Amino acid sequence: MRMIKARLRAARAVWRGWSRWRRVATAAVLGLAVLLVPVASAALALRLQYAGEPSAEARTRGRDAVWLGHAWVDGRKGEADVAGLAQLLAGTGVRDLYVHAGPLEHDGSLDPARYPQARTFVENVHRTLPRLRVQAWLGDVVAPEKDGLHLDRPDVRDRITASSGQVLAQGFDGVHFDMEPVHSGSDGFLALLDQVHAVTAARGVPLSAAAPQIDPLPGLHAAGLAFSGHAKWWSQAYFAQVARRVDQIALMSYDTSMQLESLYGGYVAQQTTLALEVTPPGVDLLMGLPAYWDDTFSHRGSAETVSAAVRGARLSLSRNAPGRQAFGLALYVDFTATPEHWAAYRRGWGA
Secondary structure, three states, X not given: OHHHHHHXXXXXXXXXXXXXXXXXXXXXXXXXXXXXXXXXXXXXXXXXXXXXXXXXXXXXOOOEEEEEOHHHOOOOOOHHHHHHHHHHHOOOOEEEEEEEOOOOOOOOOOOHHHOOOHHHHHHHHHXXXXXXXXXXXXXXXXXXOOOOEXXXXXXXXXXXXXXXXXXXXXXXXXXXXXXXXXXXXXXXXXXXXXXXXXXXXXXXXXXXXXXXXXXXXXXXXXXXXXXXXXXXXXXXXXXXXXXXXXXEEEEOOOOOOOOOHHHHHHHHHHHHHHHHHHOOOOOXXXXXXXXXOOEOOOOEOOOOOHHHHHHXXXXXXXXXXXXXOOEEEEEEOOOXXXXXXXXXHHHHHOO
16 A cells, blocks of 8 residues: 555656646646547447447348338429339348328328329339328427327327328328437337328238437436437337337437447448337338438438448348348338449348
């Protein structure tokens, strides 16, 4: 103990002997190191997630999906476009089309004027691509973070349920919800899923939901909401609650702020692992692919590539659930996807 005290006294003497500038510079370097070490450790962990080679069996299970824009149901696209879509999807594992039929009004209702050609489109797809299911993509911004849907209100949930029945009456093969931002722990969203799932199950069609990313670190969703006011993540436990109430859950694994492709791929691998751990075996888990370009802090186009997302998902599937069939990839979105995006999806995940 005396030796330790002597060393501390010697260290303090050395510190006092330094100039003020040197003490300030040293403190700054040490403070920066304290900040950078966790960041570097996290980056290294993600890079390790991206290491290795995926199994040859980690390929499409024929349960993939693609989000389609509103032009398919408002009259801008017709039968010739459906024929082109059939050529584009030939030989892929795409089974579900999430076709934008909304948005919902803030009270949960849906104006039929938003989808005048929906029935014609669905009939064209059924005739041209009989193995595909066409799900109506419904969504809106969500309160309290946005001026939108109040999912805690039963009357709003009732109108959304009625809107879901409304699109199913147009011939759609299912309902796909993308409501953002739903806060982790929202009881209103869970109640809505229970309510609508009863409707879709009675008709023998799927209910699916797009989901935000899962906490990379426990409790991050709460910290992010407290500091920024934005619900970026869900807890893994809440993701599990949602997954138990749907037939498909599509994790939106993009807009991650990752600045390097290897880190983004490792992040997708991590997200896939977290989702696989809590998604029931009979529920399709789909990982989203960023088939679009942007160059912002939240989405670095050179980092968030389709190739990296496919490889990250395959690595996690190989390590954690190689025999799982209820798994797929979902491309977002058709009107920004380039031939290179589709080629990367086919090359990495091909039939």
